[in-house]
Amino acid sequence: MSMFLQQCPPLFTFPSSSPSFSAQISVKSTVLCCLSPSPVTVVNGNTERSSSERNEIRLGLPSKGRMAADTLDLLKDCQLSVRQVNPRQYVAEIPQLSNMEVWFQRPKDIVRKLLSGDLDLGIVGLDTVTEYGQGNDDLIIAHDALEYGDCRLSLAIPKYGIFENINSLKELAQMPQWTVEKPLRVATGFTYLGPKFMKENGLKHVTFSTADGALEAAPAMGIADAILDLVSSGTTLRENNLKEIEGGVVLESQAVLVASRKSLIQRKGVLDTTHEILERLEAHLRAVDQFTVCIFFFLLL
Numbered sequence: 001m002s003m004f005l006q007q008c009p010p011l012f013t014f015p016s017s018s019p020s021f022s023a024q025i026s027v028k029s030t031v032l033c034c035l036s037p038s039p040v041t042v043v044n045g046n047t048e049r050s051s052s053e054r055n056e057i058r059l060g061l062p063s064k065g066r067m068a069a070d071t072l073d074l075l076k077d078c079q080l081s082v083r084q085v086n087p088r089q090y091v092a093e094i095p096q097l098s099n100m101e102v103w104f105q106r107p108k109d110i111v112r113k114l115l116s117g118d119l120d121l122g123i124v125g126l127d128t129v130t131e132y133g134q135g136n137d138d139l140i141i142a143h144d145a146l147e148y149g150d151c152r153l154s155l156a157i158p159k160y161g162i163f164e165n166i167n168s169l170k171e172l173a174q175m176p177q178w179t180v181e182k183p184l185r186v187a188t189g190f191t192y193l194g195p196k197f198m199k200e201n202g203l204k205h206v207t208f209s210t211a212d213g214a215l216e217a218a219p220a221m222g223i224a225d226a227i228l229d230l231v232s233s234g235t236t237l238r239e240n241n242l243k244e245i246e247g248g249v250v251l252e253s254q255a256v257l258v259a260s261r262k263s264l265i266q267r268k269g270v271l272d273t274t275h276e277i278l279e280r281l282e283a284h285l286r287a288v289d290q291f292t293v294c295i296f297f298f299l300l301l
């Protein structure tokens, strides 16, 4: 079960293997720009009207990238057809769910918009929820195992040089090289989870740099000593002479259904719609699992 569910005391409970919900308040993140003569406030959406003014239930789905096609496939398998009027538009409907509006967004923006109250539900990777949700308990993992998008957020170091005989986080932490003047340099896109993980694991002398991709190049370029990035097959690490280490996995991730706790409690119909989606997901995923077990036994015979 997800860390969010473990943290939150349940108020509402769904039947079957699914989730529990409880109440609280959402936080709108605000960035103040200090260079401008009069400060500019940047909010993550919802500037025109209060989110409580709308009546539709909004579901955010990944607009492109790895998760997009698999998410639509899963919904289709649950007999939920996502109908886009125009492929260039970011809005769609699911006729089987009344009052449902689908919005296609980048995964990190789905999380931001759940927090700002501009979305009620979303499907993204657990890594994205954890990184961009930053522990905000308005985010509830309604289903924590949609069985695609599997990967792990993992620390990796070079196989060569001073790291040749280092195979665990403990050994990495005990290397005498890391000092206040010369800290361990980690390249990552996970600037919330990275520092949190290092602190929790007692690594004191660490600095972080960030980039939007191709992080595996950073050690060979001399920019970083280690990287913290998503790994699935491990091919990219191997091809770049990097290795994972024992104790270096920050998070195991797969696609999840996330809900805004505030929406579940305050917005009419969200709880029922979530329940309906969960029942369809469970029915489909149980059928897939049973099919997989049958195939397994068939292969054993």
Ligand SMILES: Nc1ncnc2c1ncn2[C@@H]1O[C@H](COP(=O)(O)OP(=O)(O)OP(=O)(O)O)[C@@H](O)[C@H]1O
Pocket (backbone or CB within 6 Å): 062, 064, 065, 066, 067, 068, 106, 107, 108, 124, 125, 126, 127, 128, 149, 150, 151, 230, 231, 232, 233, 253, 254, 255
């Ligand atoms: N090998 C992998 N590498 C990266 N992400 C993976 C991998 N396998 C599964 N995923 C999942 O896919 C998601 C990445 O999807 P995608 O590349 O579309 O988005 P993104 O990189 O977060 O978006 P953006 O381009 O806006 O930064 C990850 O958050 C993770 O949940």
Ligand SMILES: O=P(O)(O)OC[C@H]1O[C@H](OP(=O)(O)OP(=O)(O)O)[C@H](O)[C@@H]1O
Pocket (backbone or CB within 6 Å): 212, 213, 214, 215, 216, 229, 230, 231, 232, 233, 234, 235, 236, 237
């Ligand atoms: O373990 P693997 O199966 O090799 O997958 C891991 C790689 O995939 C992702 O990068 P992506 O392909 O999204 O490109 P990016 O580096 O530009 O983000 C991730 O950031 C790793 O680099």
